[in-house]
Amino acid sequence: MADAPDPALNQPAGYVPPRVWTWDKENGGQFASINRPISGATHEKLLPVGEHPLQLYSLGTPNGVKVTIMLEELLAGGFSGAEYDAWRIDISKGDQFGSGFTEINPNSKIPAMMDHSTSPPTRLFESGSILFYLAEKFGAFLPTEHHARAETMNWLMWQMGAAPFLGGGFGHFFSYAPFKIEYAIDRYAMEVKRQYHVLDTQLGKTEYVAGDEYTIADMAIWPWYGAVAKGAAYPGAAEFLATDEYANVARWVELVGRREGVQRGRMVNRSAGDPATQLRERHAARDFEDNTEDKVIARGGERI
Numbered sequence: 227m228a229d230a231p232d233p234a235l236n237q238p239a240g241y242v243p244p245r246v247w248t249w250d251k252e253n254g255g256q257f258a259s260i261n262r263p264i265s266g267a268t269h270e271k272l273l274p275v276g277e278h279p280l281q282l283y284s285l286g287t288p289n290g291v292k293v294t295i296m297l298e299e300l301l302a303g304g305f306s307g308a309e310y311d312a313w314r315i316d317i318s319k320g321d322q323f324g325s326g327f328t329e330i331n332p333n334s335k336i337p338a339m340m341d342h343s344t345s346p347p348t349r350l351f352e353s354g355s356i357l358f359y360l361a362e363k364f365g366a367f368l369p370t371e372h373h374a375r376a377e378t379m380n381w382l383m384w385q386m387g388a389a390p391f392l393g394g395g396f397g398h399f400f401s402y403a404p405f406k407i408e409y410a411i412d413r414y415a416m417e418v419k420r421q422y423h424v425l426d427t428q429l430g431k432t433e434y435v436a437g438d439e440y441t442i443a444d445m446a447i448w449p450w451y452g453a454v455a456k457g458a459a460y461p462g463a464a465e466f467l468a469t470d471e472y473a474n475v476a477r478w479v480e481l482v483g484r485r486e487g488v489q490r491g492r493m494v495n496r497s498a499g500d501p502a503t504q505l506r507e508r509h510a511a512r513d514f515e516d517n518t519e520d521k522v523i524a525r526g527g528e529r530i
């Protein structure tokens with residue numbers, strides 16, 4: 227009786243889970259071809275290493291952009307030691323399963339980074355860990371005062387725990403799943419709207435997320451919650467979630483989005499939108515002027 231589908235629910239009916247799940251077919255939906263139930267490398271591939279101490283292997287998705295915003299903010303703030311090479315990892319082609327990449331990140335997800343200024347070099351994965359590492363290394367965007375520092379870490383960790391509900395939960399079922407499942411979309415829309423309310427309430431009290439200073443917490447949260455709020459991720463999602471209800475979030479999205487470091491960081495390893503705003507790889511500051519996708523194409527290069 228428990229397995230009988232309720233016709234009042236708009237969901238695919240008739241699935242009875244077996245006792246033990248087996249990997250016998252692709253699950254459909256966007257990105258199905260890169261999903262596997264095992265970790266590790268699928269092929270041998272060394273990663274390139276450029277001339278700067280910091281080597282980033284990433285893509286211009288919200289998780290990738292957190293780190294490129296931080297690096298561009300550090301450079302804009304005069305920290306020349308933050309010069310970096312950003313190599314493009316095409317996750318739709320399975321680059322994250324190459325042996326060189328999995329040696330840095332056994333979890334096979336961008337962003338991943340190596341710091342060659344230490345001996346031996348330091349491997350880094352998980353965007354929150356990378357932001358914290360860079361903030362400590364350069365002494366920037368992480369307050370030193372006890373309460374402000376704790377509050378920054380509170381919001382950084384909030385992002386790491388909350389965003390999978392926005393992306394992997396809501397975004398997946400709203401945009402990528404092979405069919406619309408009302409139960410799943412309802413569950414995640416409810417949670418994501420609650421999260422926006424949390425953020426909006428906080429931003430009604432403070433200028434930036436963790437207080438009156440711009441920190442790594444803003445850099446982590448903005449690429450996800452800012453992108454969805456202003457309609458730049460998951461078509462139709464901003465209207466569906468009525469994100470215009472969150473006026474304090476809208477104020478902060480504008481405030482952070484105006485920063486030069488943010489605008490530059492968003493361009494790095496990006497492969498969607500206006501070609502003038504895409505930089506497939508970044509090896510020097512002049513790349514923002516010389517090597518945007520429109521210029522590469524104008525010189526006869528192939529579209530990424």
Ligand SMILES: N[C@@H](CCC(=O)N[C@@H](CS)C(=O)NCC(=O)O)C(=O)O
Pocket residue numbers: 260287288289290317322334335336337351352353354
């Ligand atoms: N918690 C991780 C999430 C990273 C993540 O999910 N990266 C996605 C792109 S936004 C990825 O590499 N996906 C490839 C895959 O799942 O195979 C972080 O914040 O670094």
